[in-house]
Amino acid sequence: MEQQDRYIRFDWAVKRLLRQKANFDVLEGFLTVLLGEEVKIIELLESESNQQSVDDKFNRVDIKAKNSKGEIIIVEIQNTRELYYLERILYGVAKAITEHISLGERYYEVKKIYSISILYFDIGKGNDYLYHGQNSFTGVHTGDRLEVTTKEKDALVHKLPAEIFPEYFLIRVNEFNKVAVTPLEEWIEYLKTGCIRSDTQAPGLAEARKKLIYYNMSPAERHAYDEHLSAIMIQNDVLDGAKLEGRMEGRLEGRMEGKMEGCIEIARNLKSMGLDTETIQKATGLLPEEIQKL
Incomplete structure (x- = not known):
């Protein structure tokens, strides 16, 4: 009888396999589906929470990457409940901003950051499995969105704060109870169940079917x-x-x-x-x- 493929959980893949440049396409596919635009990862950035110690088993796993626009993307996975999670991701974003601007550089060098949290615990009330939030400035009386003036390449240009301020995505994996139809739903289904359908066309999942097979790992890796x-x-x-x-x-x-x-x-x-x-x-x-x- 043919052995059925079994796929590695995404948190383990992020911790071990997706840090290899040859496997960036899996993570790129996930980010492309989530953000709604093609994402190309140029490099992974060092992060002090990229630990692989025994003490980190139950805690977060994150990966910090720079895309082709020079923007920073933080992907964080949390398996167990944390009461002050929103405060922590705010701190993480602020730290990433300051870590990646050199002393003496001008403020326009600050890069936009996307914070993506894949949560396997109940963070609170809400009926959706995906939440997206960002800072925006709206006129209290007029309802219009504020545009700010900034200087780029010796020219004055207008920008919305949304083009500069961080964006936050909270994926509540355990709340997903739908039949996966869209590429995003297929990804959430994989995050929850570890299953990937054989006919998937979702960016990154076809690559995951080839690269994240459990039985492709060495005996030592499988044991770990x-x-x-x-x-x-x-x-x-x-x-x-x-x-x-x-x-x-x-x-x-x-x-x-x-x-x-x-x-x-x-x-x-x-x-x-x-x-x-x-x-x-x-x-x-x-x-x-x-x-x-x-």
Whole structure:
């Protein structure tokens, strides 16, 4: 029986394989689909978070690249929850701007930055799997967009702040539950499931089918990769257990402080109104058996 292809998770590929120039086309394809324009990577830039140590297993993986326009693109993958994630990506963008402008250079040398976060945790409320944000300046009374005057090549030109200020993309991988139709959806499906359809035409995924095959790795690389997956599963189990313990502790504290009595009274009233157990549970947080005893 023919062995079915198994593809490497994108976070591992970014950490190990996509740093090789011969594999830039995979990352270029992903960025092209996401940004809506062709992206060519000229070089990878050094970043202090490009760690491959054991301590980095559960944390972020990022890659910093310069495209053919001289713009900087940060691709960051986060496997576990981080409470101050937005503050951190803001810091990361600010650091990238200052890292890549030499002392004494003029401000117009500052390059635009794209910050792309691939998130495998619930960052908050929202129904979409892809969010895009940027600084823009709109007239409070007129609604027009501000244009600023700048000097380029001894000529005065008008620019929108959007041409200078960073852009942020947040990809909430776990929220994707669609049938992949567009190239972007095919990419998100791969990020979530590790599956690539055999007839894909999405830029970068056809290349990924050739270069990111699990069985093409050496035995040592496969072992390290399997350990990586195992570590992520263990970490997620630990976090889930902590959440469960927190909820249980919260219920106990609630009983001690009298909060439970309030929930019980509300549940009793809802039950007398004929509402079903599931609805009452959502409204009060009580367990089904607690509701049934009322």
